[in-house]
Amino acid sequence: MxxxxxxxxxxxxxxxxxxxxxxxxxxxxxxxxxxxxxxxxxxxxxxxxxxxxxxxxxxxxxxxxxxxxxxxxxxxxxxxxxxxxxxxxxxIPISQMQMDKAMKQGLGTNYLEEIPVSARARMQTHPFDLVNSFRGIPLGKTRHQKDIIFASPAGVPLKMEVYQPPEVGKYPAVIVIYGGAWQYGNPHANSEFNQYIAHQGYTVFAIDYRHAPKYKFPTQLDDVRTALNFIRKHAAAYEADPERMVLIGRSAGAHLAMLAAYQPDAPPIRGVVDYYGPVNLSEGYKTPPNPDPINTRAVLKAFMGGSLEEFPNQYEIASPINYLTHPLPPTLLIYGSRDHLVEARFGRQMYERLKNSGNTAVFLQIPWAEHAFDAVFNGVSNQLALYHTERFLAWALLKQ
Known part of the structure; x- marks a missing residue:
């Protein structure tokens, strides 16, 4: 019936x-x-x-x-x-006010005035656009090269993708490192972000690295440093300025970006952008989040080759928070308050340590955001993050 x-x-x-x-x-x-x-x-x-x-x-x-x-x-x-x-x-308006205040505290009240007018004209005019939530964020035309091999350690080909502005020229370099718990991912990740940033007037290099658990730390850091050397050596071929570089990473990629930029013998880096990256692996192992959907300790064991008890020194060496003994590039840290993979408290801790050691740093926290919030490129959180990231990039790479 x-x-x-x-x-x-x-x-x-x-x-x-x-x-x-x-x-x-x-x-x-x-x-x-x-x-x-x-x-x-x-x-x-x-x-x-x-x-x-x-x-x-x-x-x-x-x-x-x-x-x-x-x-x-x-x-x-x-x-x-x-x-x-x-x-x-x-x-959203409350969070934007707090973020704007944090940017001015970290970079200077008049930091926007240091950015060329032409660069400001290309940026998003509003931190959140409801229309963009439905139609998507306009990306603009770029040139794109794939499958560029920059190294073959132990016979493993490491590739990068390059995104360039539509017009031939010489542009600051933005090196992007993907996340994935150091175990998975590829340079094509976050392609919309890379295309957007390239259209803003940067040469974007999305680089690869070998994965755990087959390859343990510091293999991933070595691969990133190899990529940086390749980019500097071949910068002219990709219309990039080797003296104006910023590293951007997400999660595990942010961890590698900070480590690479904070090394005493690092090439000249103008800035680091950390999207929800691990900064204190020892503390992260001792106090995993609750709930812990990714099984933090298992991920760290796969990356480090064992537990904190087995390799305490390696955990210390692999933690960016332990590299604050010399002047470091300006750092933008962006975390979600609801992150249950890398809790925002670690980003705050890193910010406080950077600030107290005399380094330039900005900490932005998004109240509703989880880990990997920017996976939705036109999402609410990524619109806010992108708005401030492009201003940080312009301040670090283009300021007069």
Whole structure:
């Protein structure tokens, strides 16, 4: 026997309300495993979309459902989902004010005036654009080269991708290092970001490195340093200025970016951008996050070749926070308050140590963001991060 159309529609609206709430709930719920971590990462970034879904389900449940009990539940589900999404959107202006203040404290009140007007004209005009959340962030035309082999250690070909502005010229170099728990990933990661930055007037090098557990630390650092030497040696061929370089990394890539830039014999680096990178491996091993969806200790053991008890000195050597004994490049640190892989407290600790040792540093914290928040390029968090990252790059590489 078939259900009546009205009953079917009521169940559809109820299911829509429940689904919208389920997805929205991961804006505030911590993910206990890697599967649910995907939802926890993505939910706040697509909160404008979820706001629409919750609004639609609320209106449908309020005006169209006639079965009293299901209407009440559907309305409650939708209303809770709406409130969660609104929490993110309402906090955007507050977070932007805090970030703007942090940038001025770290780089100087008038740091924007040091950036050429032509560079400022190419940047995003607003830290958050609701239209871009739906249509995407415009990327602009660039030139793109793939599969450039820069080294073959032990017969393993290491490749890079190069993104260049559309016009031939000589541009500052931005070296991008992907994340992936030091175990996976490739230079094609975050291609939208690389294309966007190249269009802003930089030559972007997205580099590779060998992965754990087959290759232990410091192999990954050695590969990054090899890539830097290759880029400096062949800079002219890629229209890059070897005296104006910034390193950008995400997660494990941010860890490698800081380590490479902070070495006493590092090439001249104008700045480092750290997106949610591990900075204190010893402390991270001792006090993993809770919940711990990635199994932090297992990841560190695979990278280091064993536990902290087995290799305490190696853990210290592999921690960027222990390299503050000499002047370091200016560092921009961006972390999410809800990060359950690399907690924001580590970014704050790194910032305090850099500042107290006389180095230039900026710490930005996004209240609703999880680890890898910029995986959604036009997401709420990445719009804020990109807005400040492009200003930091211009200040470090183009300032007059």
């Amino acid at each position: 078939f259900l009546k159309p009205k009953i079917l529609f009521s169940w559809f609206v109820f299911l829509l309300s429940f689904t919208s709430l389920f997805l929205s709930s991961w804006i505030v719920l911590p993910a206990p495993n890697m599967f649910l971590l995907t939802l926890a990462v993505g939910a706040p970034e697509v909160s404008p979309w979820l706001l629409l879904f919750n609004s639609l389900s609320f209106l449908l449940s309020f005006f169209c459902i006639r079965r009293h009990q299901s209407q009440r539940l559907a309305c409650i589900f939708s209303l809770i989902g709406l409130l969660i999404c609104v929490w993110v959107l309402v906090n």
